[in-house]
Amino acid sequence: MTRKALVTGLTGQDGSYLAELLLEKGYEVFGMVRRSSTVNFERIAHIQDQINIVQGDLLDEASLSELLRAVEPDEVYNLAAQSFVQTSFQQAVLTGETTALGVTRLLNSVKNTNPEIRFYQASSSEMFGKVQEVPQSEETPFYPRSPYGVAKVYGHWITVNYRESYNLHASSGILFNHESPRRGYEFVTRKITHTVAQIKLGLTNELRLGDLSPRRDWGFAGDYVEGMWRMLQQDEPDDYVLSTEETHSVQEFCEVAFGHVDLAWQDFVVQDERFMRPAEVDLLIGDAGKARTKLGWESTMPFQELVTMMVEADLELVARQQRNLA
Numbered sequence: 001m002t003r004k005a006l007v008t009g010l011t012g013q014d015g016s017y018l019a020e021l022l023l024e025k026g027y028e029v030f031g032m033v034r035r036s037s038t039v040n041f042e043r044i045a046h047i048q049d050q051i052n053i054v055q056g057d058l059l060d061e062a063s064l065s066e067l068l069r070a071v072e073p074d075e076v077y078n079l080a081a082q083s084f085v086q087t088s089f090q091q092a093v094l095t096g097e098t099t100a101l102g103v104t105r106l107l108n109s110v111k112n113t114n115p116e117i118r119f120y121q122a123s124s125s126e127m128f129g130k131v132q133e134v135p136q137s138e139e140t141p142f143y144p145r146s147p148y149g150v151a152k153v154y155g156h157w158i159t160v161n162y163r164e165s166y167n168l169h170a171s172s173g174i175l176f177n178h179e180s181p182r183r184g185y186e187f188v189t190r191k192i193t194h195t196v197a198q199i200k201l202g203l204t205n206e207l208r209l210g211d212l213s214p215r216r217d218w219g220f221a222g223d224y225v226e227g228m229w230r231m232l233q234q235d236e237p238d239d240y241v242l243s244t245e246e247t248h249s250v251q252e253f254c255e256v257a258f259g260h261v262d263l264a265w266q267d268f269v270v271q272d273e274r275f276m277r278p279a280e281v282d283l284l285i286g287d288a289g290k291a292r293t294k295l296g297w298e299s300t301m302p303f304q305e306l307v308t309m310m311v312e313a314d315l316e317l318v319a320r321q322q323r324n325l326a
Contacts, residue, residue, distance in 0.1 A: 006071050008032045008058065008106070009079030010051070013182040014122070016043035018077060018225040023050055025229070030071050032056045032080070043182050058102030064109040068117070075232050077120045078106055081151075085126060086186075088148035089278055099151035100158075107162045107170065118169040118232040121159040124152040125176040125217065125243070125284045137287040138174065138239050145279040156239075163237055171231040176217035176243035176286040178224040179306060181313030188250060189218070189310065192257050197314035199268055200261040201322065207268050210275030212251040217285045219244040220301035220309075230295040243286025244299040256307040261315070 005022050009015045010031030022029050030052045033039050041048055056067040058080055068076075081099040082088060088095040103121060110117045128136045129145035144150045156172050163170040183190040188209065195207040219242075227242045251265075258265035291297045301309075 002026060002028050003075065004028045004030065004071060004073045005075045005077065006030045006032060006054075006067070006073040007077045007079060008056070009081065009122075010053075011040055011043055012079060013043065013180055013184065013221050014079050014178070014225060016047075016182055017180070017222050018079070018228060019044060019047060019051055021225050021229060023047060028052070030054050030073065032067065058098050058105060061105040061109060064106050065113055068109050068113040072114070073117060075118045075120070076106070076110060077122075077228060078103060079122045081122065082148070085146045085148045086275070086277060088146050088151070092147035095147045095151050096154075099148060100154035103155035104158050107158060107168070110170075111162065111166050111168060115166060115168055118237075119159070119171070120228050120232055121155055121170065121172045122228075123156040123159075123172040123174045123239070124149070125174060125286060126281065127153045127156060127174065128284060129281050131281075131283055134283065135243075135245065135285045135287040136241065138241055138290055145281050146277065149281075160239070169232070169237045171234070171237040172239045173224075173228050173231055174239060174241045174286075175224055175227075176219065176241070176284060178219045178221040178242075179310065180221040181310050181317075182221070183310070189253060190314075192253055193307070193310040194314045194318070196257045196261060196263070196311055197318040199263065200315065201318055203318065203322075205268065206270050207254075208270050208272040208275065209250065209254075210272065210277065211280055212254070212269070212271065213249055213282070214280055215247040215249045215283045215285070217243045217245070217247050218253070218303055218306060219299040220306050223299050223301060227291060227295060227297045230297055234294070238294070240291045240295065241286045241288050242291055242297065242299075243288045244303070245286060245288055246303060247283065247285035248303050253307060256304055257311050260308045260311045
């Protein structure tokens with residue numbers, strides 16, 4: 001029989017890559033979206049006719065239970081969240097409702113509807129925050145530095161709790177930063193590559209950023225969804241770090257992005273206090289040894305290749321948009 005997968009956060013970066021992967025593997029894919037007049041299907045437009053779009057809301061447990069009964073999925077991937085760190089400082093309560101308590105509502109629905117469903121929770125390296133050891137592994141203590149990170153810690157531990165309390169096949173992927181041309185414009189990586197394209201094509205002359213010193217472990221989102229799927233194919237549920245095991249600063253990201261189009265980043269980057277976080281995470285670098293050993297997973301795209309791929313995609317996008325305006 002064809003396996004069914006329900007993906008929350010389908011229209012996001014990770015949701016779109018995961019949907020592609022599941023379709024390739026022969027799944028029937030159901031994508032949960034909230035009822036809204038502004039749902040953006042741009043990232044899944046090329047596969048939208050192959051996906052069943054269904055409605056549900058992480059703020060409404062009844063809608064989740066009804067959805068699970070209707071779809072009868074074999075696997076649930078919970079990728080939905082208020083996932084922008086900067087916004088979480090301004091919308092801390094909403095972030096908690098969706099990114100933390102939303103996980104509980106979905107797990108509760110799984111437990112009450114069909115405890116045989118295999119469940120994936122999208123945890124985050126932001127949970128490590130003010131890091132307690134370098135590199136960070138599944139055993140590293142959490143010290144979140146934003147409402148988003150705090151909410152993700154709750155979501156992570158409630159997943160562990162339901163796994164141990166109700167014997168659910170519930171796994172968490174502690175994913176370090178993963179990027180792609182489908183990344184939202186509000187994230188610093190996409191902000192950099194999109195603005196580089198605009199500068200190269202003569203449409204603007206500066207890039208305003210916050211702190212350039214934070215270091216991140218940046219990989220390709222397409223690799224990371226493969227890890228999510230592999231977690232749910234294991235006999236026993238568990239938690240896994242997915243990372244490249246390398247770290248690079250925001251400044252290095254700028255250097256590679258501007259350098260790819262033969263520009264000097266110092267000529268265009270302006271530091272702006274508006275983009276400084278109240279509490280910053282200075283260094284993230286993961287230890288993916290457990291995923292490598294147990295899942296046979298590892299990151300495949302080098303940092304420089306990732307950055308240049310994103311710049312090339314944005315050069316093409318911006319040029320196309322300009323042609324359409326002409």
